[in-house]
Amino acid sequence: xxxxxxxxxxxxxxxxxxxxxxxxxxxxxxxxxxxxxxxxxxxxxxxxxxxxxxxxxxxxxxxxxxxxxxxxxxxxxxxxxxxxxxxxxxxxxxxxxxxxxxxxxxxxxxxxxxxxxxxxxxxxxxxxxxxxxxxxxxxxxxxxxxxxxxxxxxxxxxxxxxxxxxxxxxxxxxxxxxxxxxxxxxxxxxxxxxxxxxxxxxxxxxxxxxxxxxxxxxxxxxxxxxxxxxxxxxxxxxxxxxxxxxxxxxxxxxx
Numbered sequence: 001x002x003x004x005x006x007x008x009x010x011x012x013x014x015x016x017x018x019x020x021x022x023x024x025x026x027x028x029x030x031x032x033x034x035x036x037x038x039x040x041x042x043x044x045x046x047x048x049x050x051x052x053x054x055x056x057x058x059x060x061x062x063x064x065x066x067x068x069x070x071x072x073x074x075x076x077x078x079x080x081x082x083x084x085x086x087x088x089x090x091x092x093x094x095x096x097x098x099x100x101x102x103x104x105x106x107x108x109x110x111x112x113x114x115x116x117x118x119x120x121x122x123x124x125x126x127x128x129x130x131x132x133x134x135x136x137x138x139x140x141x142x143x144x145x146x147x148x149x150x151x152x153x154x155x156x157x158x159x160x161x162x163x164x165x166x167x168x169x170x171x172x173x174x175x176x177x178x179x180x181x182x183x184x185x186x187x188x189x190x191x192x193x194x195x196x197x198x199x200x201x202x203x204x205x206x207x208x209x210x211x212x213x214x215x216x217x218x219x220x221x222x223x224x225x226x227x228x229x230x231x232x233x234x235x236x237x238x239x240x241x242x243x244x245x246x247x248x249x250x251x252x253x254x255x
Contacts, residue, residue: 001246003041004234009115010039011122012230013048013088013202015223019065029068031228035243036072040079046113047104048202048220049088049124056093070101077102086110088203089126112196116236121194125201125219129184178206181219185210189217198238200231207240 002008015032018025039045052066077083085098087108095108105111110123181204189212192199199217207221207229218240221229228243 001038001041002232006234007044007116008042009044009046009113009233010042010230011046011048011200011220011233012051012223013086013124013220014050014205014229016050016053016090017066017069018053019063021065028223028228031244031247032223033068033072034247035228035230036069036076038243039076040081042081044082044084045076046084046086046122047098048122048200049086049092049108049126050090050202051088052091052094055091055097073102084111084113084122086122086124088124112194115233115238118198118233118236118238119196120233120238121196121199123199123201125203128201129181129188129204178208181206182208182210185217185219186212189213189215192217200238209240 002010012035015028017029017032021029051069054063055066056063073083083098083102083104085095085102085104085108087093087095092108095104096106098104098108099106110121113120113122185208189199189210192215197215199215200219201217202220204219205222205224207219209216209218211217216238218231218238220231220240221227221242223229226244228245230241230243232239232241
């Protein structure tokens with residue numbers, strides 16, 4: 001699906017896979033695994049955060065539940081695809097592990113990519129468009145050494161239960177109306193500084209593109225409610241897509 005003579009960059013995130021998936025998530029995982037299989041034909045794959053709904057690296061063991069996803073990512077890496085990771089508020093603690101396994105950034109910080117002349121700033125986006133105290137508090141916690149040390153002092157089940165509750169609460173709090181999200185995006189873009197052409201975020205679970213002053217801001221959607229959002233960049237051209245729609249169209253064939 002993605003095999004092409006031009007450099008092909010795929011970007012996705014906000015799958016929010018849990019350690020203990022329910023039947024609906026199993027179906028979402030299967031679709032994402034198909035996406036990763038197809039991604040073996042790309043040149044680069046960017047995970048833009050919150051791929052994992054919960055992740056914490058304990059000193060002597062790793063929480064079980066993501067083995068199938070990691071094995072699929074192994075296949076992407078082994079196919080020669082370069083992987084990048086920008087940590088989200090739910091999985092920033094995976095940065096060190098992913099760095100050691102896939103060569104991604106050790107801290108999972110935002111970065112700017114030159115995609116054949118198109119300069120893309122890649123940021124997860126938590127705290128960028130909404131002033132939500134739950135997200136803001138959790139964001140500060142997961143990115144500070146004191147927060148990591150505190151988390152290590154908790155029993156894994158307790159930390160997981162807290163994360164599960166916060167995930168549910170924060171999703172409800174962050175579902176701003178689409179118009180409001182795009183309105184805030186336009187305001188942010190108008191005052192944003194930096195050497196880039198396109199600012200790409202996730203987190204808001206609403207795909208959009210807005211332009212201001214010769215630059216753009218865009219957001220990925222999510223992998224919920226039948227959506228399977230990703231972006232593709234080829235030849236300096238950026239496009240938002242839906243893998244569920246892509247696979248349905250492929251299965252239907254030409255009309």
